[in-house]
Amino acid sequence: MTHALTETGPEGSRRAPSGRRGRTPRKRRRVWRWIALSLVLLLVTAGGVGYWLYSDLNGNIKGVDLDKAIGDDRPEKLPTSGQNLLVLGSDSRAGANGKLSGDTAAGARSDTALVIHIPEGRRQAVAVSIPRDTLVTRPACTAKDGSALPSAKRVMFNSVYSLAGPACVVKTVERMSGVRMDHFVEIDFAGFKGLVDAIGGVTVTVDRDIHDHNSGLDITAGTHKLDGTQSLQFVRTRHGVGDGSDLGRIGLQQQFMIDLLSEIKKQDLLGSPTKSFRIADKLTESLTTDSGLASLTKLAEFGRSMNGIDPSTMETIMLPVRYDTQDPNRVIAAQPQAGQLWQALRKDEEIPASAKKSPATGGSTRTGASTS
Template sequence: MTQATEAPPRSRRAPRRRGGGRAGKIILLVLLALVLLLGGGLWWMYAHLNGNIDSVDLDKALGDNRPKKVVAGAQNVLVLGSDSRSGANGDLDHGDVSGARSDTTMLVHIPEGRAKATAVSIPRDTLVTRPECRTKSGDTVPAKKRVMFNELYSVGGPACVVKAVETMSGVRVDHFVEIDFAGFKGLVDALGGVTVTTKERIHDSKGGFTLEPGTHKLDGTDSLKFVRTRYGHGDGSDLGRIGLQQQFMLSMLTEIKKQDVFGSPTRLYKLADAGTKSLTTDSDLASLTALADFAKSMKGVDADTMETIMLPVAYDQIDPNRVVVAEPQATDLWTAVREDKKIPAAAKKSPASGG
């Protein structure tokens, strides 16, 4: 593995420890919403919502050469936020852009008993060894070293990302959930907007987004610009964008609680419909009943019991704008996840973030 220098210049694109797990919490809330939908007797809505969900057969795509399950009762869910901008997503960011990348990637570990969860965020700029992957057309893409993590999706889709995560961690991925830009916009609009407060002016001339200091209620389109803006905030790096994403997700959770979404069948259906329209899962979760059963099994998990950690990384010695997996911290972290044990404090420290 490529080694990192002791103290190279701090990258403008350096990852940050905070905020990666918020998207996973939103998806979890959507799954819990589906549980309440079914429990409320709204079965007549089943066919419509069920038809919204796309799926990927991971067993078929990955074959038998996968990590073995160590703890039977634990679950590991790979959550992806895709920046696909084709089709319905073409108008949501900066116009139609071919291909897609995994803009947000988290491995959510739910221990045996399912009363809490840990989300391990994998920085998008991490250099990894890409395993041999198969494309949707059936072609084989050879293994390659020093590939940026968020490029895996564009090469081999979600199955390639799952394979890479399993290869680097030794952790068996039980389920896969992906939501794209259109799904994010739809969730915000289904809530009627999300209120955010900014202390500094945001002016992203490249993205065409300006927000003056103060309190604003953002619709889905402006919310997407808010969490995607980079050049008009702070020093123009990914650090500032991660901070905005964390702030927005906290505001979104607050909005969900304030509206008592789960107490209104109409609002709940609207949220579930928006969430499932841009949802892709593994084939085992690709139905409303399967999602509901899975969510029921996690009823003890909520936003307050989910811990967020970043995969420990260090600056790459060749390109300080990229990071590499830091050892031995990463091995200790993955071992704890694999064996369903408490993650040591030392395994949560990331040289690239100063932690």
């Protein structure tokens, strides 16, 4: 009689014959090896995608080495931990951008220039607008085509960007003010159309109806959420506010810049620039910065360091100017007010009330619509 080939354990239990022992463990080990390999492949792939996304966003940001472009002949840094940031709103209306406004003039212009002073403690900032029609002395720079651009007196401030780019604008602002610009950020107005749409619009409040056939803006007094196209119309509007000059437009540009910064802060786009790829892509696509901010990591660090500042409480004033006696369509810095303003920023001190009065606007510190 043939007996089953079984073995009995110490408790009388049966075990598989030694010839079959180990097949199941080996099979399990193969399964676990495949699972482990799959996980490794998944992690490598995910890491590769993450790195690609990071590199793509990082590559969007255009950086300018200010020290190399300007040289060593620059004002000293603030004696405190305060900082000065030059924000430029550039407006290229050539090609596709021109179709947004009906203006296809070649080249790009710096339509907005804000010196944002962040005092020690970084709790409340002040933004000083420099009117684009201000006559200034342009220092010697390198033109966009690489040729030497000699110094020139009585040139329009916004022509500096057109001829020589942002580094020369920084150099011009430093020469006229004696204030060191620690960083600069340039926002392409046409490019931020996509950013405004991506973040769901920017809310602004105006205290009067604005009907500007030139820019296309047509809104009533009150609060409005503007999409990308309307936002471009808003920052380009001047005929529908004030006296129709560039000074009237400054108030709207100041307001929109602060409302945009408030929305960026609310969504923590600088503190966490990769939280939404679509929004971060549009944000970084519209930016040119100095090399000290030209990466996601540096931009996020700077954004977090500014976390205590609420853009909605930022004080906005205009560089005190008066109309030029030789050309009434241009303005020049008004003295002693402008000198007092720049001195306060150089020393990181409170700006005196006298330095906020602009003869060209009847002594008021702000023009255009009210801030929201």
